[in-house]
Amino acid sequence: MWLTRPLQERSTQVFLGVLFAALVVVSALHLFMPEDSALYVSSYTVTLLGKYLCYALLAVAVDLVWGYLGILSLGHGAFFALGGYAMGMYLMRQIGDRGTYGDPILPDFMVFLNWQELPWYWHGFDMAWFAFLMVLLAPGLLALVFGFLAFRSRVTGVYLSIITQALTFALMLAFFRNEMGFGGNNGLTDFKDILGFDLRTDATRLGLFIATGIALAIGYVICRGIVTSKLGRVSIACRDAEARTRFLGYRVERVQLFVFVVSAMLAGVAGALYVPQVGIINPSEFSPLFSIEIVVWVALGGRATLYGAVIGAILVNYAKTVFTGIMPDAWLFALGGLFVLVTVFLPKGIAGLLHKRRKAETAEPTPAQEATA
Amino acid sequence: MGITGSLSRLLLVCLLLWPAMATAQVDDPEAQQLLTALAESSFAEKKDVVNRIAGSGDERARTWLEAFAANKLARIESTGQFVIVLSNRGRNWDVESATTGESLGEVSRRDIDTIRVNNSLRSELESILSVIDLKSPDEDSRLTAARALRGNVDDGLADQLPDLIEAETASDVQLALTEALAIYRVEEQGDKSAVAVLSGSLNSEARAALQNAVRSDDPALAAAANKALESIEQKLKFNRAAETLYFGLSLGSVLVLAAIGLAITFGVMGVINMAHGELIMLGAYTTWGMQQLLPGQPGLALILSIPAGFLVAALAGIAIERTVIQHLKGRPLETLLATFGVSLILQQLVRTVISPLNRTVITPDWMSGSVMINEALSLTLNRMYVIGFALVVFAGLMLIMRKTRLGLEVRAVTQNRAMARSMGIKATKVDILTFGLGSGVAGLAGVALSQITNVGPNLGQNYIIDSFMVVVFGGVGNLWGTLLAGLSLGTINQLLEPWAGAVLAKILVLVFIILFIQKRPRGLFPQKGRAAEG
Numbered sequence: 054m055w056l057t058r059p060l061q062e063r064s065t066q067v068f069l070g071v072l073f074a075a076l077v078v079v080s081a082l083h084l085f086m087p088e089d090s091a092l093y094v095s096s097y098t099v100t101l102l103g104k105y106l107c108y109a110l111l112a113v114a115v116d117l118v119w120g121y122l123g124i125l126s127l128g129h130g131a132f133f134a135l136g137g138y139a140m141g142m143y144l145m146r147q148i149g150d151r152g153t154y155g156d157p158i159l160p161d162f163m164v165f166l167n168w169q170e171l172p173w174y175w176h177g178f179d180m181a182w183f184a185f186l187m188v189l190l191a192p193g194l195l196a197l198v199f200g201f202l203a204f205r206s207r208v209t210g211v212y213l214s215i216i217t218q219a220l221t222f223a224l225m226l227a228f229f230r231n232e233m234g235f236g237g238n239n240g241l242t243d244f245k246d247i248l249g250f251d252l253r254t255d256a257t258r259l260g261l262f263i264a265t266g267i268a269l270a271i272g273y274v275i276c277r278g279i280v281t282s283k284l285g286r287v288s289i290a291c292r293d294a295e296a297r298t299r300f301l302g303y304r305v306e307r308v309q310l311f312v313f314v315v316s317a318m319l320a321g322v323a324g325a326l327y328v329p330q331v332g333i334i335n336p337s338e339f340s341p342l343f344s345i346e347i348v349v350w351v352a353l354g355g356r357a358t359l360y361g362a363v364i365g366a367i368l369v370n371y372a373k374t375v376f377t378g379i380m381p382d383a384w385l386f387a388l389g390g391l392f393v394l395v396t397v398f399l400p401k402g403i404a405g406l407l408h409k410r411r412k413a414e415t416a417e418p419t420p421a422q423e424a425t426a
Numbered sequence: 427m428g429i430t431g432s433l434s435r436l437l438l439v440c441l442l443l444w445p446a447m448a449t450a451q452v453d454d455p456e457a458q459q460l461l462t463a464l465a466e467s468s469f470a471e472k473k474d475v476v477n478r479i480a481g482s483g484d485e486r487a488r489t490w491l492e493a494f495a496a497n498k499l500a501r502i503e504s505t506g507q508f509v510i511v512l513s514n515r516g517r518n519w520d521v522e523s524a525t526t527g528e529s530l531g532e533v534s535r536r537d538i539d540t541i542r543v544n545n546s547l548r549s550e551l552e553s554i555l556s557v558i559d560l561k562s563p564d565e566d567s568r569l570t571a572a573r574a575l576r577g578n579v580d581d582g583l584a585d586q587l588p589d590l591i592e593a594e595t596a597s598d599v600q601l602a603l604t605e606a607l608a609i610y611r612v613e614e615q616g617d618k619s620a621v622a623v624l625s626g627s628l629n630s631e632a633r634a635a636l637q638n639a640v641r642s643d644d645p646a647l648a649a650a651a652n653k654a655l656e657s658i659e660q661k662l663k664f665n666r667a668a669e670t671l672y673f674g675l676s677l678g679s680v681l682v683l684a685a686i687g688l689a690i691t692f693g694v695m696g697v698i699n700m701a702h703g704e705l706i707m708l709g710a711y712t713t714w715g716m717q718q719l720l721p722g723q724p725g726l727a728l729i730l731s732i733p734a735g736f737l738v739a740a741l742a743g744i745a746i747e748r749t750v751i752q753h754l755k756g757r758p759l760e761t762l763l764a765t766f767g768v769s770l771i772l773q774q775l776v777r778t779v780i781s782p783l784n785r786t787v788i789t790p791d792w793m794s795g796s797v798m799i800n801e802a803l804s805l806t807l808n809r810m811y812v813i814g815f816a817l818v819v820f821a822g823l824m825l826i827m828r829k830t831r832l833g834l835e836v837r838a839v840t841q842n843r844a845m846a847r848s849m850g851i852k853a854t855k856v857d858i859l860t861f862g863l864g865s866g867v868a869g870l871a872g873v874a875l876s877q878i879t880n881v882g883p884n885l886g887q888n889y890i891i892d893s894f895m896v897v898v899f900g901g902v903g904n905l906w907g908t909l910l911a912g913l914s915l916g917t918i919n920q921l922l923e924p925w926a927g928a929v930l931a932k933i934l935v936l937v938f939i940i941l942f943i944q945k946r947p948r949g950l951f952p953q954k955g956r957a958a959e960g
Contacts, residue, residue, distance in 0.1 A: 125759045125762070199940075202940075202941070202944040203944060205944070206943075206944045206945065206947050207947060208943055208944065208947050210758060210759075211698055211758045211759070211762065212898060212943065212947065214759065214762060215891075215894045215895075215898060216898075216939075216940050216943055218891060218894075219891055219894075219895060219936050219939065219940055220936075220940060222891050222936065223932075223933045223936040223937060223940075226929050226932055226933050226936075227929075227930075227933050229929065230929055230930070341891065345763070345766055348763060349763060349767075352763060382774065382777070382778055385770045385771070385773065385774035385777075386770075386771055386774050386775075388767070388770055389767040389768065389769070389770030389771035389774065390767065390771065391767065392763050392764055392766055392767020392768075392770065393750055393764045393767040393768060393771075395763075396754060396760040396761075396763050396764040396767075397750060397753050397754065397764060400757075400760065
């Protein structure tokens, strides 16, 4: 079966092993170390790491379309944010009458705007299963409609990149409007609990961190499964020579659409896990800058490797945390420099470097063996 | 000694001032007499005195009456001299002579006796003052006064108006006065014949008068007013359409300016430069810098910054091309990412070096203000200049691409690089020059934008997506397409704005383009033949 095949691969085993080891170590250090110990992991750090893992899942989703399908999406932030908003709406409804205005149904910002009743699209989000389904369906549907239109008319390459950017830009403008009913500028925030667990407790935070880790593992295996299947082969063929693949009789647009929708859903899941951990979702997640930042994580880690995307996402975001802490002004310089340096000097990313070294190591003994022989 | 000293000094001042006061009174007995009469008569009599002053033909009469209405005409008790109070703050008031207009410095409040005025006098004074204005020899002040009269005519003035209209020589003053009289007649007398005069007027007072007339008891008057209102409504609709079109063209020309450089670098060369917006920003900041270098001469600075903005942006563009883009030839997606990085660096550079806040760029006098076509339609000058500038830049670029050696070489290199090189064209040099040209035009766009929008580090970001949309919509590699796309997108945006709001209009335009690209992936004017394959 396509989903179990990756589990027999060496690289997937290593990746999953490292990921689970990290989850276990962090949880253990958080739970069993005394608070004054140097090895103690605070709940702040746990949440921060959880955030990185969400970004890693998002990066894997982008790598799936960019690395294996050749579509540079500059709009994946939109799918991420849609998943986040679906989760945010569920969390908003969970607040109930504990909001500032104490309205049992309407979220605070609607009371503030003098709305009398819940807009139709907010119905159902008080049920967890419906909201979690929406986390997949909302980005998935958008990707389906957008992808169907785009791939059918064979919009590819730079054009597709630019219209995905326009898509997320348009959504950002839309979500900034108060009339949309998503909290406008401020977005959704002030969440209380998820599935009955209080969001402010350390246990819930650790639980979310572990859930994110598991989601990343599943997402990775799904992507790996897709790229090693026959469908994956066709999609790589599309990436390298779209016209030729079409002439060979493959329905290129269907492959593209399928992979694009899966990727959008993964991005949505990442967004949904992100929101309860950072405690807010607002329209800035739709900003074109964020979407293009995701691409640079993937580029740094190494395109078309999946694990490279994870490495890139974690590294860049760790650097961002450090930089914005010490010298906030320098971060954009660093990020901008990263864009330039990676594309010019490191086209295969960190994964490419690792690969080269491993090749060099395996290649070196051969002349030596010959010499001894 | 101290007291005697100061006393004697005071005496000396009085002695010195005395002749001046004396001559003022002696020279101008008529004025003095009129003002004394005004000061000393009762409120009932004051009316006559005011009329006498107005009819005296004295050129200072207007100043006096204006000061009188504003409670600023006064008499100094000790000298009997009439003054106009300039500032009545504090213990000592700043005054000037009413008769000679010379400043008398500060005089103690207690010594000043203000000539009293009441409300009925004040309203009387207003119409008297406007009649004085209407008789002024200066045509502009007559026109202003006549325009201000509409809706403010009272019975007394209405009697004088026919004569004034008769005597008036300038036609627009005459028209305004006729309208003012007609508004009065419609409002106060329910005069049907006056309605016809108003039927073509775009003045809001005229419309208000007609709207009141529609509700009147006289059915004939109401019907006439209704008809007149309809014809006004038609005219207004036309004017509003013209205004929307103007705004649309102006927004469109901004889009054209922002996109036309991109049409060269992206459209013709095929290089995706995400830092294009920041090159625009550099142009705008050059204008700001120029104005800092030449303080007090914003106009000269603006004109100088046209070549300067071009140079700065062109050099920056060439630097980007040499350091980044040339290493990424044939890898459009990587070029996109790398130039995006450059754009981040440039933005942050401006934030760090200059300021994260917006800078003010002064609009020179000859660019501010507006041209009034009629009362419902006035066109702002700065936007008109931007429209003109966009067209000039477009024409210039068109000329370069079609008629010069460089244009020929650019087209050759983009169509078939290897072939062009084997014909002896230095492809690298052409690359540099073309990219410099496209970037320089972005700088020009920045100079123009500095006049109509805020100059800040985010300036470029706001235009980059729009610019790409315009180029893609118009058809890559086609300058005419870019012009048409920019102008039409601007107009569509303005047409949508009244009923959708600014943000929603922008969203709708974006969605429209996204859908349009599905239908015609290569834009309005796709390239045909071999160039399309590239």
